[in-house]
Amino acid sequence: MIRLESLRYEVAAFxxxxxxxxxxxxxxxxxxxxxxxxxxxxxxxxxLRAPSAGRISVAGRDVTDAEPRDRGVGYVPQDYALxxxxxxxxxxxxxxxxxxxxxGEADRRVRExxxxxxxxxxxERPRVQGLSGGERQRVALARALAVRPHVLILDEPVSALDExxxxxxxxxxxxxxxxxxLTTIHISHNLEEAFSVxxxxxxxxxxxxxxxxxxxxxxxxxxxxFVARFMRCENIFLGxxxxxxxxxxxxxxxxxxxxxxxxxxxxxxxxxxxxPENLIVELxxxxxxxxxxxxxxxxxxxxxxxxAYVRLELDGPxxxxxxxxxxxxxxLGAAEGAELVAVIPPEAVHVIPG
Amino acid sequence: xxxxxxxxxxxxxxxxQHFRRVAIAAALGxxxxxxxxxxxxxxYIGEFLLNASPDRYRRFRENIFVAETLHEVILSLGxxxxxxxxxxxxxxxxxxxxxxxxxxxxxxxxxxxxxAIVLPPLIMGLSLxxxxxxLRRAGEALxxxxxxxxxxxxxxxxxxxxxxxxxxxxxxxxxxxQFSVATALAVRSMKAAFDAADRRVEDVALTLGCTRxxxxxxxxxxxxRSGLLTGAVVAWSYTVGLFAPVAILAGTVKxxxxxxxxxxxxxxxxxxxxxxxxxxxxMAVIAMTVLIALKLLARRNAAGAEVSL
Numbered sequence: 041m042i043r044l045e046s047l048r049y050e051v052a053a054f055x056x057x058x059x060x061x062x063x064x065x066x067x068x069x070x071x072x073x074x075x076x077x078x079x080x081x082x083x084x085x086x087x088l089r090a091p092s093a094g095r096i097s098v099a100g101r102d103v104t105d106a107e108p109r110d111r112g113v114g115y116v117p118q119d120y121a122l123x124x125x126x127x128x129x130x131x132x133x134x135x136x137x138x139x140x141x142x143x144g145e146a147d148r149r150v151r152e153x154x155x156x157x158x159x160x161x162x163x164e165r166p167r168v169q170g171l172s173g174g175e176r177q178r179v180a181l182a183r184a185l186a187v188r189p190h191v192l193i194l195d196e197p198v199s200a201l202d203e204x205x206x207x208x209x210x211x212x213x214x215x216x217x218x219x220x221x222l223t224t225i226h227i228s229h230n231l232e233e234a235f236s237v238x239x240x241x242x243x244x245x246x247x248x249x250x251x252x253x254x255x256x257x258x259x260x261x262x263x264x265x266f267v268a269r270f271m272r273c274e275n276i277f278l279g280x281x282x283x284x285x286x287x288x289x290x291x292x293x294x295x296x297x298x299x300x301x302x303x304x305x306x307x308x309x310x311x312x313x314x315x316p317e318n319l320i321v322e323l324x325x326x327x328x329x330x331x332x333x334x335x336x337x338x339x340x341x342x343x344x345x346x347x348a349y350v351r352l353e354l355d356g357p358x359x360x361x362x363x364x365x366x367x368x369x370x371x372l373g374a375a376e377g378a379e380l381v382a383v384i385p386p387e388a389v390h391v392i393p394g
Numbered sequence: 395x396x397x398x399x400x401x402x403x404x405x406x407x408x409x410x411q412h413f414r415r416v417a418i419a420a421a422l423g424x425x426x427x428x429x430x431x432x433x434x435x436x437x438y439i440g441e442f443l444l445n446a447s448p449d450r451y452r453r454f455r456e457n458i459f460v461a462e463t464l465h466e467v468i469l470s471l472g473x474x475x476x477x478x479x480x481x482x483x484x485x486x487x488x489x490x491x492x493x494x495x496x497x498x499x500x501x502x503x504x505x506x507x508x509x510a511i512v513l514p515p516l517i518m519g520l521s522l523x524x525x526x527x528x529l530r531r532a533g534e535a536l537x538x539x540x541x542x543x544x545x546x547x548x549x550x551x552x553x554x555x556x557x558x559x560x561x562x563x564x565x566x567x568x569x570x571x572q573f574s575v576a577t578a579l580a581v582r583s584m585k586a587a588f589d590a591a592d593r594r595v596e597d598v599a600l601t602l603g604c605t606r607x608x609x610x611x612x613x614x615x616x617x618x619r620s621g622l623l624t625g626a627v628v629a630w631s632y633t634v635g636l637f638a639p640v641a642i643l644a645g646t647v648k649x650x651x652x653x654x655x656x657x658x659x660x661x662x663x664x665x666x667x668x669x670x671x672x673x674x675x676x677m678a679v680i681a682m683t684v685l686i687a688l689k690l691l692a693r694r695n696a697a698g699a700e701v702s703l
Contacts, residue, residue, distance in 0.1 A: 121594035
């Protein structure tokens with residue numbers, strides 16, 4: 041549906057170099073830190089920046105050199121960029137009118153888009169000033185949808201909204217996308233937001249796509265240290281393999297003075313990541329026999345209640361971070377300074393390739 | 395522990411009030427200064443009219459209440475209006491280009507635009523006169539040479555020569571002199587307005603179906619309309635009072651190319667200070683009326699949107 045082939049774009053010291061395919065009807069989320077090139081990439085796709093090399097196709101048509109209006113791309117920028125001198129109705133009608141649709145058809149499109157987004161009651165507002173953040177966003181979405189694009193680009197659509205409305209807006213975006221079967225690219229730097237809308241996504245940094253795939257895979261099988269850190273995996277170690285583990289198809293590795301069990305048979309130096317929620321934390325006395333798991337002695341340096349989970353910072357030969365459910369933390373009954381054991385089964389360890 | 399003393403410095407509300415008073419005093423102070431100037435002028439003329447000798451009084455009346463004065467008023471207002479329209483016609487695209495596009499040597503282009511503001515207006519007029527004279531001389535050099543055998547005199551190049559004829563000591567010269575200075579001011583104001591306008595709105599307009607010009611016309615220009623009005627006000631008010639380049643290029647021929655400022659200058663240099671002051675007051679009243687009308691128009695136009703002139 042959307043294909044970016046070896047797309048290049050340079051501006052000052054920044055260069056973008058990406059290849060990407062997005063399927064028809066897919067909700068794709070583009071993640072990465074500020075300055076990663078997410079916006080530049082979608083602006084190339086929308087025709088607002090001219091790439092220096094590469095090809096772009098949308099719905100099977102090469103649009104590399106097409107004007108922005110001929111690409112079938114709807115664009116909702118971060119600040120929504122409404123026409124401040126027009127009424128709500130005229131904002132939404134802008135596209136159909138400029139494309140010369142008969143006024144009856146333009147009216148129908150405006151009404152349709154307004155109904156879809158539940159903003160019919162706002163249509164008669166003479167100005168967009170005074171609309172709330174959520175309302176402005178709906179108007180911007182309706183305006184983009186009124187020209188019936190093949191692809192919808194949402195550049196950080198919820199970052200300007202307050203936390204309580206973000207979640208419902210994300211659900212709404214998801215519903216809208218399913219209802220219309222619209223191929224959607226959503227830029228975000230927030231993991232919760234990404235998981236609440238998308239099936240698949242990419243992590244970008246420095247103008248490159250670091251990994252593309254289903255979000256679960258990005259989370260559990262990061263392709264590199266950058267992606268692992270971006271997906272908030274805090275336990276990343278560089279270790280040396282010390283031979284086979286006691287369990288079949290495991291390898292014993294030493295990192296930061298502690299011993300870990302890695303899945304598979306490996307040799308030499310390896311980098312591996314352990315997600316904080318996959319760590320098991322026990323009191324030394326409680327320790328059950330777990331022959332198949334590494335046990336790293338640890339002292340509880342700090343415990344921070346984050347509501348949905350408790351974040352434990354563990355000191356010891358290796359510095360570890362664990363997330364426990366509040367219930368599990370209460371059951372553990374450990375205070376700061378307590379001696380603990382971090383139990384890490386090999387299946388909790390992801391060896392970073394390369 | 396002693397109770398804190400409620401001095402104006404400690405009390406934030408009182409401090410805000412304090413600042414408010416100082417800021418308002420600055421605004422009122424300066425406008426009062428301008429009002430004082432006008433009132434003193436008026437008083438000066440009043441005192442003169444009461445004490446003037448019958449001959450001097452007749453001279454004053456004959457000097458002010460004549461058809462030429464009306465001609466100068468009309469020419470001043472007309473030329474300033476035409477100049478403002480022409481200046482905006484150039485300044486709107488130029489300001490947009492300087493704000494939006496990458497231009498090779500932009501710093502130099504920008505500085506050259508500013509130079510029209512920085513150069514003394516007298517020098518601007520002189521430079522224009524020199525340019526037109528050079529064009530005329532080039533016209534003579536490139537024209538048809540004389541043919542002594544047939545007794546036919548030489549003729550200058552009609553195109554190059556026509557510029558001098560058209561502008562120097564003629565009404566179009568007034569507009570040219572005003573335009574050279576006013577355009578720079580209008581470009582500055584338009585560039586600032588486009589800089590402040592959200593470029594994303596144009597991006598969205600492009601994806602919705604606009605051409606580049608359409609996005610400029612329908613998305614950028616409506617956002618910059620307060621800048622457009624500011625530019626118009628600045629260009630018009632500067633132009634209507636402009637003296638030096640107009641006097642040099644168009645001359646100060648009464649009833650032909652004299653405008654109110656040049657006429658006032660002629661009166662002063664002939665020793666008729668009172669006539670000059672009276673003409674100045676006429677100009678001040680007309681200019682202030684036009685400015686108030688423009689500002690009211692801007693305010694009505696901007697109902698809802700933020701505009702300050």
